[in-house]
Amino acid sequence: MSKPTSQPPQQQQRQPGRESEMTPRPQSEGKDYKAAGKLKGKAAIVTGGDSGIGRATAIAFAKEGADVAIVYLEEHDDAAKTKRLVEQEGVRCVALAGDVGDEAFCRKAIDETVKAFGHLDIVVNNAGEQHPQESLEDITSAQLERTFRTNIFSMFYLTKAAMKHLRPGASIVNTASVTAYRGNKQLLDYSSTKGAIVSFTRALSQSLAEKNIRVNAVAPGPIWTPLIPSTFDKEHVAKFGQHTPLGRAGQPDEVATCFVFLASNDSSYITGETLHPNGGDWIGS
Numbered sequence: 001m002s003k004p005t006s007q008p009p010q011q012q013q014r015q016p017g018r019e020s021e022m023t024p025r026p027q028s029e030g031k032d033y034k035a036a037g038k039l040k041g042k043a044a045i046v047t048g049g050d051s052g053i054g055r056a057t058a059i060a061f062a063k064e065g066a067d068v069a070i071v072y073l074e075e076h077d078d079a080a081k082t083k084r085l086v087e088q089e090g091v092r093c094v095a096l097a098g099d100v101g102d103e104a105f106c107r108k109a110i111d112e113t114v115k116a117f118g119h120l121d122i123v124v125n126n127a128g129e130q131h132p133q134e135s136l137e138d139i140t141s142a143q144l145e146r147t148f149r150t151n152i153f154s155m156f157y158l159t160k161a162a163m164k165h166l167r168p169g170a171s172i173v174n175t176a177s178v179t180a181y182r183g184n185k186q187l188l189d190y191s192s193t194k195g196a197i198v199s200f201t202r203a204l205s206q207s208l209a210e211k212n213i214r215v216n217a218v219a220p221g222p223i224w225t226p227l228i229p230s231t232f233d234k235e236h237v238a239k240f241g242q243h244t245p246l247g248r249a250g251q252p253d254e255v256a257t258c259f260v261f262l263a264s265n266d267s268s269y270i271t272g273e274t275l276h277p278n279g280g281d282w283i284g285s
Contacts (some may be wrong), residue, residue, distance in 0.1 A: 028059055028252055030256075044066045044069070051075060052225030055082045059085050062086040069117070123162050123170075129190075131143050131190070133186060139188060147189040159204070172215045172216075180197065224250070254277060
């Protein structure tokens with residue numbers, strides 16, 4: 001499938017960004033994707049599921065037969081579109097709005113998911129935010145706490161709430177980032193959370209191995225999602241992803257397949273690992 005190699009200059013003035021305001025729109029569905037019922041009868045929850053990688057993952061899960069709960073902050077229009085796209089695949093979908101940095105909301109999101117579907121088999125911790133700063137001195141205590149709450153505290157909160165519902169064979173997949181391995185001088189706090197996610201994944205996989213619950217991660221490189229125009233200036237956006245060996249930003253549908261693999265029995269002997277859809281960047285792991 002042909003993929004765009006660049007984006008026109010653009011910027012959004014609020015986070016989370018809106019996929020409906022992006023040009024071109026991210027590609028959420030792979031036209032050549034061949035579903036095989038790999039998740040038939042499963043129930044999944046995907047944070048940050050309204051757009052970007054979360055939307056693409058929710059759609060791919062639906063194509064594979066899973067019911068999907070999508071969790072999002074306040075992007076109601078994007079979430080409604082994702083819900084329609086998931087339901088078009090003949091499965092059930094619930095959309096849950098709230099702040100994953102709030103432990104009480106995470107417990108509620110899990111409860112609502114289990115109430116809707118009767119069980120829970122797959123947890124995808126994908127929600128995230130980033131706020132570039134020129135130096136460490138520019139990162140306020142409020143920004144530091146906010147970034148950690150959204151990006152890593154939420155994974156502790158949501159996964160903890162899900163544990164009583166997960167049975168042997170369940171799968172947890174966390175979204176890390178290439179910045180966990182190579183860093184980013186303007187994203188010190190974000191990069192730090194992504195490093196924490198890799199360690200969380202490895203440690204939790206060991207903790208849950210005896211229960212036959214697998215825990216893995218995906219560490220995307222530059223992917224065309226609403227986080228990009230809502231984070232960077234127009235010039236940065238126009239060149240986004242061109243530094244990779246493949247010379248372009250990736251699309252969400254090119255990452256979603258990693259989540260399908262790690263959530264399905266195709267990866268039954270894989271736990272504590274991280275996949276790297278990053279356009280060829282070498283990160284030395």
